[in-house]
Amino acid sequence: MKTEENFSDEKFFRSKGYLDLMWIRNKFQRRILELGYNFLFTDMDVLWFRNPLRHIAITSDFAFASDFFFGDEDQIEPSAPNGGFMYVKSSNKTIEFFKNWQDQRVNYPDKHDQDVLNNIKVEFSKKFQVKMQFVNTLYTAGFCEMSKDISKVCTVHANCCVGLQAKLLDLRSILDDWKAYKSIPPWAKEKETFRFRDHGICIHPIKK
Template sequence: MKILNHFQVQLPWFCIGGFVGALLVLSVRYTEFGNNRLPEVQPEECVSPTLAIENDIPVKKPDQDPLAEILKSAAIDGNMVILTQGNEAWMAPNSLFDLFLEGFRVGEEIEHLLNHLVVVTVDEKGFEKCKTVHKYCYLMKTDENFSDEKFYMSKGYLDLMWIRNKFQRRILELGYNFLFTDMDVLWFRNPLRRIAITSDFAFASDFFFGDEDKIDPSAPNGGFMYVKSSNKTIEFFKNWQDERVNYPDQHDQDVLNKVKVEFSKRFQVKMQFMNTVYTAGFCEMSKDISKVCTVHANCCAGLQAKLLDLRSILEDWKAYKSIPPWAKEKETFRFRDHGICIHPIGKKQR
């Protein structure tokens, strides 16, 4: 009773002190990752701070919507998910999906992010494969058959890209921020640490031109894209999809590149184009493995070519991890130029 009475007397001061203490903790945490970066997502067994992202629309989760239930279960701090999409060809044994999952498992403290990954499949066989190895799988039903490999810029490929774009808008309408990653992206470190907290959109870039905030000449890569859910980003997506009528033979990424300047002004959205030092790709590889978060098999056509070169990247990563810490401090290590798509000729290196 003595402790309780004392607590009641001191309660107002305790609340004020707690509030100030919380501000100090948040200040320290944001300093650690940079003043304008998203906080790093912690493993579930750790105490995770609230991800500092605010939406200006209410979260709508219909009770009977299976997608809403999956998002609710997978969400980071209630309002953000990681998304990827695949089909039977990409999710067959020893194909891209297995390689994609392995990247998380051999990466640096990112395996827990799989607890927040929703795998969207476009065919039944891909869905069945997903359920055998992953917790959160969603079958996106379509009128077309997307089970086989869709070659770049074919009609099937274009249709699939625009269907994906419409599905992403649905995620925003349900009130969730998302980071979409293609399955041909290997994750080695947490890229959320490289996304500015002020960004409505953050894109990986095939080539980086030195300024993350400069919209031109930067070109967005829709295969690695963060979007914050808000009324303005939903309207952005609606108008983006309407533009397909004007560009029937182009995919969503190319159309976005044409309208990005106008749309960013019209909808007052903040765009970020991420540095390839951290979100690298076959178009422009990072020179320093110690900084790389992700590697995307861009500038590379064909499933088999992507598989061969991504496996080589994974081998290089494993070799790097085996190097003693003291050796890493003395020398800079980089990925080798080898494979079908990865070669120095005609490639801008950074």
């Protein structure tokens, strides 16, 4: 008898349990689309400060956060989608996109859904005629590339960081920065641009 995978504990990055979890998540997301619902999905290691939906174009079928922003939200290459923040509209073409995306797992047995998506995004966006958007990291930031302006950031993702304890440590630091920013009088906020500090064990400069 096949043993069911236990997803109640931490799954280490790129382990078999981690890969299985990512693909089960992907299948669940497809089911949401099949039921006729749009969805906005974020990982548990994403802090929300403002509503990011106002930065998602009405014309986008898919909208992703990016590890790095290359200056054009409509530029598929070299943009790398981050599945930890993803908005998808329900339609026949997005459902077919998901079905064919999942079918690609057999061709990439050691990769998770996000890596596979990065490999197929150009071909599949043309094949299924879906419009992809890669949201500016000014608004949907992450530890790979932090927002340059705390007064505009909507979400911060603990990407480019491995391990639950490391993520928690630096997310708490980000939250401390946010609380400090919110405590500043409005007249002082208007005089300068505020940024998150460089600190912690996850947050470090990474070259594109």
